[in-house]
Amino acid sequence: MLEELFFEPLTPGVLPATFGEVSAGHLAVIDGDNLGVMHPDGQGELGDARSACAGHRIGREGGTVTMGTRDLGARRDAAATIKKAALSLFSDVGYEAASMRQIAAAVGNQPASLYNHYPSKEEILWAICEEAMLTLITRGQEAAASSPDPVEQLRAFVRQHIRFHIDHREEARVINQQMTRLGRERYRQVTAMRDDYERSLRRILRRGARRGRFHVPDYRMASYAILAIGMHVSVWYRPDGPSPASAVVRHHEQLALQLAGTR
Amino acid sequence: MLEELFFEPLTPGVLPATFGEVSAGHLAVIDGDNLGVMHPDGQGELGDARSACAGHRIGREGGTVTMGTRDLGARRDAAATIKKAALSLFSDVGYEAASMRQIAAAVGNQPASLYNHYPSKEEILWAICEEAMLTLITRGQEAAASSPDPVEQLRAFVRQHIRFHIDHREEARVINQQMTRLGRERYRQVTAMRDDYERSLRRILRRGARRGRFHVPDYRMASYAILAIGMHVSVWYRPDGPSPASAVVRHHEQLALQLAGTR
Numbered sequence: 001m002l003e004e005l006f007f008e009p010l011t012p013g014v015l016p017a018t019f020g021e022v023s024a025g026h027l028a029v030i031d032g033d034n035l036g037v038m039h040p041d042g043q044g045e046l047g048d049a050r051s052a053c054a055g056h057r058i059g060r061e062g063g064t065v066t067m068g069t070r071d072l073g074a075r076r077d078a079a080a081t082i083k084k085a086a087l088s089l090f091s092d093v094g095y096e097a098a099s100m101r102q103i104a105a106a107v108g109n110q111p112a113s114l115y116n117h118y119p120s121k122e123e124i125l126w127a128i129c130e131e132a133m134l135t136l137i138t139r140g141q142e143a144a145a146s147s148p149d150p151v152e153q154l155r156a157f158v159r160q161h162i163r164f165h166i167d168h169r170e171e172a173r174v175i176n177q178q179m180t181r182l183g184r185e186r187y188r189q190v191t192a193m194r195d196d197y198e199r200s201l202r203r204i205l206r207r208g209a210r211r212g213r214f215h216v217p218d219y220r221m222a223s224y225a226i227l228a229i230g231m232h233v234s235v236w237y238r239p240d241g242p243s244p245a246s247a248v249v250r251h252h253e254q255l256a257l258q259l260a261g262t263r
Numbered sequence: 264m265l266e267e268l269f270f271e272p273l274t275p276g277v278l279p280a281t282f283g284e285v286s287a288g289h290l291a292v293i294d295g296d297n298l299g300v301m302h303p304d305g306q307g308e309l310g311d312a313r314s315a316c317a318g319h320r321i322g323r324e325g326g327t328v329t330m331g332t333r334d335l336g337a338r339r340d341a342a343a344t345i346k347k348a349a350l351s352l353f354s355d356v357g358y359e360a361a362s363m364r365q366i367a368a369a370v371g372n373q374p375a376s377l378y379n380h381y382p383s384k385e386e387i388l389w390a391i392c393e394e395a396m397l398t399l400i401t402r403g404q405e406a407a408a409s410s411p412d413p414v415e416q417l418r419a420f421v422r423q424h425i426r427f428h429i430d431h432r433e434e435a436r437v438i439n440q441q442m443t444r445l446g447r448e449r450y451r452q453v454t455a456m457r458d459d460y461e462r463s464l465r466r467i468l469r470r471g472a473r474r475g476r477f478h479v480p481d482y483r484m485a486s487y488a489i490l491a492i493g494m495h496v497s498v499w500y501r502p503d504g505p506s507p508a509s510a511v512v513r514h515h516e517q518l519a520l521q522l523a524g525t526r
Contacts, residue, residue, distance in 0.1 A: 094357070094359050094443075094444060095359075096359030096360045097359045176440075177439075177441075178440075181357060215521075216518070216521075217518065218506070218510075218514045220506075221506070221514050222518060224492075224499055225515075225518050227495070228491045228492050228494065229487075229491050229492065231491065232488070232491030233487075243481070243484070247481075251480040251481045252484065254480045255480065255484065255485060255488050258521055258522050260521070261521045
């Protein structure tokens with residue numbers, strides 16, 4: 001039942017804006033990245049806490065726990081809509097040229113209302129990067145665990161990697177071209193996630209090489225090469241192009257296996 | 264002797280600015296991309312034409328032939344200095360964020376003087392793209408002609424491709440990330456040059472596959488993949504990194520040969 005307390009996963013990228021100070025007497029409950037609010041009288045009595053918080057929006061900004069009364073589902077949808085509009089704009093005109101005003105116009109809002117969801121344009125870029133990288137990391141780990149055979153692991157890894165870069169071309173292009181526009185700390189976080197993803201692939205290559213299945217001159221360069229091939233798919237692939245997505249995925253599985261010197 | 268009349272090769276990227284209308288009575292002499300100015304009395308008498316033009320700067324803007332008195336060598340150096348400063352700025356802060364004012368400041372000039380060399384920021388980006396693409400096209404063709412053996416051709420192609428992306432990291436990053444900021448016509452020209460370069464590689468792969476030396480599922484995807492690997496080198500390579508440039512080039516030769524299923 002505890003999870004009912006946790007209204008919304010809080011990640012650094014989707015830190016909600018402040019709606020007002022938490023009422024004195026409320027407690028913040030933090031569970032991993034999740035944050036909840038409880039009435040202290042209701043501590044351990046979840047029913048009380050739940051009723052105290054029902055319909056409230058809770059959040060955290062810096063060290064301040066905040067609470068509001070907006071509808072959570074609608075808010076989440078609005079943030080997703082803003083992120084989607086921003087993604088198209090970043091992809092079309094570039095991050096620097098896209099203004100919060102243009103993003104607001106694209107979703108039919110006033111610029112001020114955007115700041116209720118994202119304190120800055122950088123936070124939207126960060127939210128885009130973070131969501132994409134978390135998806136890749138998860139799928140990369142699943143691929144690495146999908147079979148005891150490193151060759152099958154590499155196949156699965158490349159399959160999800162190419163699939164992602166076909167299905168999320170805009171995200172991929174924005175991340176690859178514009179992540180350098182993030183502030184120092186956000187940039188460090190994205191590159192750390194990217195490194196994490198890359199290590200999944202490098203481990204597959206190393207494991208296969210040790211068993212004599214792969215032959216690569218340098219694990220790091222080979223994994224960079226495989227990742228780069230996928231990133232480039234997001235640049236050239238067109239849904240109305242000559243090759244259907246399934247063929248692109250299949251051909252890239254073969255190219256990656258060959259690149260790894262599979263035997 | 265005729266070539267003495269042609270002060271400076273004119274390419275779309277380095278169209279000189281107008282210094283003043285050509286004096287009535289001068290003729291423009293156009294030889295390929297080169298443009299000269301002649302006194303009509305001296306037509307055919309090159310000595311006269313040369314003396315009429317000595318020390319003069321000639322150019323073309325749109326349909327207007329123009330002439331000036333600035334020193335050509337100094338002018339060319341100034342344009343190269345501006346391009347270099349712009350490249351660093353585009354690479355550091357992005358094309359959109361870099362202003363002609365900042366570029367001027369970086370070379371210690373007034374913004375107005377920049378416009379004598381480049382009519383717009385886009386022209387500087389274009390000059391960067393064009394120079395890089397012409398270099399790649401030339402070297403790619405040389406690689407394709409370097410040996411009768413497609414495997415050796417692929418080696419040579421990859422060697423120059425990786426070498427370029429190590430030696431010209433800023434250019435490569437700016438082109439790959441920011442060429443979409445060019446206007447429609449310039450963008451079309453760059454992509455046409457890029458396609459030209461890619462075809463050199465694809466022909467090598469096709470030639471080798473026909474002779475049974477390569478095994479690739481799709482020529483286009485295989486050549487995109489090899490190009491992408493090199494482009495990514497310009498992102499991750501650092502002169503102070505763990506692998507010296509020569510090792511990076513050597514390892515990538517092997518990766519590309521493996522990717523092509525060389526036998």
